[in-house]
Amino acid sequence: MIKTEVAVIGGGPAGLMASLAAANMGANVTLIDRNSRLGGQLVKQTHMFFGSEKQYASIRGIDIGKFLASEVEKNPKIKIMLDSTVVAYYPDDGVLGIEVEEKKWVKMKADRIIIATGASERFLPFENNDLPGIYGAGAVQTLMNEHGVLPGKNVLMVGAGNIGLIVSYQLMQAGVNVKAIIDAAPNIGGYWVHASKVARLGIPILTSYTVKAAYPNEMTGALERAVIWKVDDKWQPIPGTEKVFNVDVMCIAVGLSPLAELLWQAGCQMVYVPELGGHVPLRNENMETTVPGIYVAGDVAGVEEASSAMMEGQLAGLSAAKSLGYDDGSYEEKKNEVLRELEALRSGPVGEKIRKGLSKVII
Amino acid sequence: MRIEKHPILTFERGREVEFTFNGKKMKGFEGEPIAAALHANGVRVLSHSKKLHRPRGFYCAIGNCSSCLMTVNGEPNVRVCVEKLKEGMVIETQEGRGDLK
Numbered sequence: 001m002i003k004t005e006v007a008v009i010g011g012g013p014a015g016l017m018a019s020l021a022a023a024n025m026g027a028n029v030t031l032i033d034r035n036s037r038l039g040g041q042l043v044k045q046t047h048m049f050f051g052s053e054k055q056y057a058s059i060r061g062i063d064i065g066k067f068l069a070s071e072v073e074k075n076p077k078i079k080i081m082l083d084s085t086v087v088a089y090y091p092d093d094g095v096l097g098i099e100v101e102e103k104k105w106v107k108m109k110a111d112r113i114i115i116a117t118g119a120s121e122r123f124l125p126f127e128n129n130d131l132p133g134i135y136g137a138g139a140v141q142t143l144m145n146e147h148g149v150l151p152g153k154n155v156l157m158v159g160a161g162n163i164g165l166i167v168s169y170q171l172m173q174a175g176v177n178v179k180a181i182i183d184a185a186p187n188i189g190g191y192w193v194h195a196s197k198v199a200r201l202g203i204p205i206l207t208s209y210t211v212k213a214a215y216p217n218e219m220t221g222a223l224e225r226a227v228i229w230k231v232d233d234k235w236q237p238i239p240g241t242e243k244v245f246n247v248d249v250m251c252i253a254v255g256l257s258p259l260a261e262l263l264w265q266a267g268c269q270m271v272y273v274p275e276l277g278g279h280v281p282l283r284n285e286n287m288e289t290t291v292p293g294i295y296v297a298g299d300v301a302g303v304e305e306a307s308s309a310m311m312e313g314q315l316a317g318l319s320a321a322k323s324l325g326y327d328d329g330s331y332e333e334k335k336n337e338v339l340r341e342l343e344a345l346r347s348g349p350v351g352e353k354i355r356k357g358l359s360k361v362i363i
Numbered sequence: 364m365r366i367e368k369h370p371i372l373t374f375e376r377g378r379e380v381e382f383t384f385n386g387k388k389m390k391g392f393e394g395e396p397i398a399a400a401l402h403a404n405g406v407r408v409l410s411h412s413k414k415l416h417r418p419r420g421f422y423c424a425i426g427n428c429s430s431c432l433m434t435v436n437g438e439p440n441v442r443v444c445v446e447k448l449k450e451g452m453v454i455e456t457q458e459g460r461g462d463l464k
Contacts, residue, residue, distance in 0.1 A: 034426065036447075041425070046371045060371070120427040130430075132407040132420025139424030139444075147399040148374035150364045174366055221418035222407040259427065 004030040004079070006320050007096060007110035009086045009262065012040020013306045014298025014313035015116035016068040021317025021334075022114075023077035026326040029317075030110070031078055032098060034085040038072060039065030040118060041138065042306060044145040046173075047166050050191075054341050055307035062145075064306075089113075089265045094293070112293050112320040115263060116313060119256035119277060119299035124158060127213035133223030134214060137167040137253035144174050152249035156226050157181040159253030160205055162305075165194035167251060172201050179245050182209040184231050191350070208232075212242060214250060226250050258300045266291050275357030276302030282363050285339075286319035287312060290363075295320050302361065304346075304354055311342045365403050380450040397443035397454060398424065398431055409433055409443060410457045433457050 006022045008015045011033035019031045037043070045061020056064045072078050081100065088097030096108040121136035123129065133152065135143075137159065140151045155176055157168045160183035168178045181198065186208050188195050195205065209228045217224040230241035257278040263270065268281040269290040280302045281289045288295050295316040298309035315338045322331045346354050366374065377393035384406055391400025398409065398421050408418040409431050421431035426445040435441040436453050439461020443454070 035445075062372075120425075121423050123422075130412070130417055130419060132409070132418055135421065136423050136428075139422060142424040143399060143402060144366065145372060147395050148366045148369070148372070148376070149399045149403045150366060151402070173370055216418070220408065222420065 001095070002030070002106055002108040004028060004108065004110045005324055006030070006112045006114065006317070007032060007108060008114045008116060008317075009096075010040065010116035010118055010298070010300075011035070011038040011069070011072075011080075011082075012116060012118050012298060012309065013042055013064070013068070014118075014300075014309040014316075015040070015114070016065075016072055017310045017313030018114045018116055018295075018297050018317035018320075019072055019078050020068070020075065021314045022321040022326075023075050023317075025318060025321035025328065025331070027077065027112075027321040027324055029078045030081060030108070031072060032081045032084050032086055034083070036083050038069035038080070038082070042068075044138075044141040045166075045306065046145055046170055047194075049307055051307040051345055052341060054337075055310055055345070057307075061306060086262060089262050091265070091267050091291075111324060112295065114287075114295040114297060114313075114316045114320055115300055116296070116298045116309075116316075117259040117262060117300045119258050119303050121252065122255045122257055124211065124252050124254050126211040128215060129211075131214050131216050131223045132221065133248055134250045134252065137163050137251040140249070140251050141167050141170065144176075145170065150174060150176055151251075152247075153177060154179055154245075154247040155249040155251055156228075156245045156247045157251045157253060158211055159183055159251075159255070160185075160188045160190060160195070160207065161253060161255065162190040162194055164251070164253035165190040165198055167253060168198045168203055169194070169201070171251075172198075172203070176249075178203050179247055180204045180206055182206045182211070182228055184208065184210040184235060186233070206243075209243075210237065211250070212237065223248055223250060256299060256303045258303060260300055263289065263294075263296065263300070266294055268294060268296075271361055273302065273357045273360050275353045276304075276361070278303075280357075280361055282361050284363055286335075287316035288319060288323075293323075302354070302357055308342060308345045308354075311338050311345065314338050315342070380448065382448060382450070382452040382454060384454050385456055391448045393449060394447050396424075397433070397435065397441075397446050397448050397452070400448045401443070401454070408456070413459055416458070432461075434461065
């Protein structure tokens with residue numbers, strides 16, 4: 001049995017910041033990640049971030065990931081376990097079950113646990129939606145930006161939120177032709193700065209359109225053609241409005257759902273909040289769930305941006321350390337600063353949805 | 364197809380290794396995900412669905428969705444989007460659920 005004071009599960013933006021915050025207060029931290037490297041999905045974010053200097057604004061996501069990972073690696077209070085997947089939480093004794101390498105398992109008992117497992121890509125129902133060539137937008141980003149492999153030649157992007165817009169831009173950057181970006185909503189969901197970038201490249205953004213069907217190449221079985229159609233103000237498709245695209249790739253960028261399995265296993269009280277992407281845990285201002293000692297941060301606590309994930313991670317890390325008695329006197333000040341940053345990130349019309357969602361989960 | 368030149372990124376690739384896909388020899392880079400190596404070789408159909416035998420590719424590419432399960436060195440249900448490529452791997456399209464040996 002491995003023992004640690006604070007176990008952080010997930011080495012993305014939230015988990016990295018949580019580890020640093022807890023360790024800098026004096027706690028002994030073990031950071032566990034299923035990948036061979038830290039950074040989570042920051043490793044494929046080639047765009048520059050917004051926010052304030054606290055969230056490393058105007059630095060590319062990949063560079064933020066590298067910087068935070070190196071800070072974590074340098075920190076003597078943080079032990080890193082890579083290629084390790086937390087697959088179980090036993091509520092009876094609070095023990096974590098971890099697969100550390102192929103078919104080798106260890107148990108861990110932590111005084112505090114911060115769950116920062118992130119989110120997974122959502123899917124969209126339409127005829128033949130399972131064809132090879134229909135990929136999550138994040139999957140295409142991984143293939144292209146992390147592994148240097150192009151997804152195909154011609155792409156239809158489904159979803160005009162930030163991920164759809166950013167990935168479209170990155171596809172064009174890598175030399176792939178994005179034929180159109182469509183979204184069933186009547187408005188573009190992402191930031192205007194991202195929308196204008198793709199508009200300048202000449203990519204049409206078709207709002208109030210959804211996918212009708214996809215068709216395979218009969219030889220290969222993979223995607224060859226996509227048909228879209230317009231939806232009315234009640235989201236009902238309008239026959240006769242079909243448009244056809246000859247594409248070998250369709251990217252689905254219709255949002256993410258929290259990867260909350262461990263929270264369910266732990267018996268955290270969950271609530272369905274569409275504004276936050278699905279089932280999310282109730283938590284207090286310190287990011288502690290209804291199971292004492294289990295904290296959450298990042299997309300698993302409600303799907304937002306990496307910037308707010310970093311701030312939530314910091315908050316969870318500070319609070320977990322404080323609850324163990326670690327406080328050099330700076331806790332209140334640091335916590336209030338993070339809360340102010342979060343409030344700023346979630347302010348204005350862009351943050352309205354998130355604010356509404358959070359009002360249902362903070363206890 | 365592989366990206367050779369990119370305005371922002373450079374790719375650190377492992378050494379070139381050989382593997383087989385359904386008996387056919389292919390080349391990839393050691394340590395990259397099997398799915399990436401296959402995709403670079405033009406392979407998009409990775410498996411067939413269990414009931415209706417419909418062709419399947421990967422979907423999430425980060426080990427969440429289980430759309431990319433293949434048989435690797437005789438072992439079924441390997442998530443090839445996260446399993447790293449090694450020299451001489453025998454990779455096969457999986458039919459059905461796979462058997463325990």
